[in-house]
Amino acid sequence: xxxxxxxxxxxxxxxxxxxxxxxxxxSVVGAAAELHISQPVxxxxxxxxxxxxxxxxxxxxxxxxxxxxFGEAFTEHARAILAQASEAGRHIVELADATQGTVxxxxxLAGSNVxxxxxxxxxxxxxxxxxxxxxxxxxxxxxxETEAGRVDLIVGRLTAPSDDRWERHxxxxxxxxxVVRATHPLAGRTxxxxxxxxxxxxxxxxxxxxxxxxxxxxxxxxxIPLPANRVETTSFLTVxxxxxxxxxxxxxxxxxxxxxxxxxxxxxxxxxVGHSVGLTLSxxxxxxxxxxxxxxxxxxxxxxxTGADAPGGAGPAH
Numbered sequence: 606x607x608x609x610x611x612x613x614x615x616x617x618x619x620x621x622x623x624x625x626x627x628x629x630x631x632s633v634v635g636a637a638a639e640l641h642i643s644q645p646v647x648x649x650x651x652x653x654x655x656x657x658x659x660x661x662x663x664x665x666x667x668x669x670x671x672x673x674x675f676g677e678a679f680t681e682h683a684r685a686i687l688a689q690a691s692e693a694g695r696h697i698v699e700l701a702d703a704t705q706g707t708v709x710x711x712x713x714l715a716g717s718n719v720x721x722x723x724x725x726x727x728x729x730x731x732x733x734x735x736x737x738x739x740x741x742x743x744x745x746x747x748x749x750e751t752e753a754g755r756v757d758l759i760v761g762r763l764t765a766p767s768d769d770r771w772e773r774h775x776x777x778x779x780x781x782x783x784v785v786r787a788t789h790p791l792a793g794r795t796x797x798x799x800x801x802x803x804x805x806x807x808x809x810x811x812x813x814x815x816x817x818x819x820x821x822x823x824x825x826x827x828x829i830p831l832p833a834n835r836v837e838t839t840s841f842l843t844v845x846x847x848x849x850x851x852x853x854x855x856x857x858x859x860x861x862x863x864x865x866x867x868x869x870x871x872x873x874x875x876x877x878v879g880h881s882v883g884l885t886l887s888x889x890x891x892x893x894x895x896x897x898x899x900x901x902x903x904x905x906x907x908x909x910x911t912g913a914d915a916p917g918g919a920g921p922a923h
Contacts, residue, residue, distance in 0.1 A: 607659070609659055620650060620654045621686055621687055622640065623640065623651065624654060624683045625753055626640055627663065629749060630669075631670055632670060633647050633669075633670060658675065662679065684752040684754070692754055692893065695707060695893055705736075706736070706894060707738060708758075708893065708895040708899045709740055709757045710737065710738070710740070710757065710760055710899060711739075711747035711761075712739060712740070712760045713744055713747065713761040713762070718841050718845075718857075719858075719860045719861070719910065720776070720860075720882065723906040723909075723910070724902040725739075727902040727905065727906060728898055732898060740755075741840060743839060744759070744764070747759045751886075751887050757892070757895075757896040757899075758900065760882075760883075760884060762814075762815065762881070763883045773884065774884045775881045775882070776881075776903060776904065777881070777883075777910065778880070778882075779882050780858075781857065781858060781859070781878045782856070782859050783854055783875060784871065785848065785852070785868070785869065786849050787867050789869075794871075798873075800828070802829065802854060803832060805834075805852055806851065806852060807832040807854050807855070808844050808847055808853050808854070808855040809835050809836070809856075811837055816856065816880075819875075820856055823878065845861075845868070860910070884900060
């Protein structure tokens with residue numbers, strides 16, 4: 606096939622924005638609703654893009670649309686272009702006023718409760734007019750947002766080494782503990798056996814998280830069925846409030862119990878469950894001055910929390 610002529614004026618930014626939404630929503634209706642356009646307009650935009658590229662980007666099915674190999678490949682490029690455009694606009698703003706700017710930090714449960722707030726407080730003392738936006742979502746959703754330029758960096762659990770697309774920097778290691786509210790019937794007991802845990806409601810992380818798989822292995826090792834009475838969420842605010850108001854059991858990073866006397870750990874060890882908390886950065890992105898400033902504060906905050914020297918080389922400018 607001929608190489609598509611993408612610079613002849615037919616390809617517009619709206620096509621790339623639409624492609625990104627289609628890939629995330631897996632639905633023309635969903636993408637149209639997200640972009641506040643009608644379904645026929647979204648369908649026409651997709652047809653225009655497929656005509657420009659000369660390939661089919663999505664397969665239509667009864668449950669929505671699924672990207673073809675061409676759709677997956679071009680979506681990755683589209684998100685990189687959108688990220689560069691977004692970064693260019695913000696760079697101009699920061700050049701116009703070096704004391705301002707915006708950094709968007711994505712986070713999931715690990716690191717969101719202690720590390721990130723401490724780092725933001727440190728950053729605001731240094732640069733009070735810099736805007737920090739915190740986006741909370743699943744790890745996979747945050748990676749998509751980072752690729753598209755809507756998130757600058759991800760703070761959370763590291764589950765893989767750096768690769769050709771992602772740069773990962775460990776800030777500290779953290780254990781996972783089973784926790785309840787301080788007035789929970791099991792609080793303070795030293796004789797809690799694993800089967801007793803199944804008698805209480807649970808909060809579990811989402812199925813897409815590594816911690817969820819590790820907890821399922823914990824249940825299996827002890828012959829405990831997956832709790833039927835459960836809530837599934839990675840929102841720390843939701844987890845914390847449910848812990849304080851109900852008899853739920855949750856598996857949370859150990860730093861949480863240090864910060865809130867109303868939450869206490871159970872004397873039930875979680876063998877083989879623990880993780881490293883750190884930064885995930887896109888290798889295709891150039892870090893803005895605002896993002897670099899937050900990364901420095903994250904590194905310093907992690908060192909202060911763990912009593913270690915600040916990790917060197919976290920978040921290089923690239």
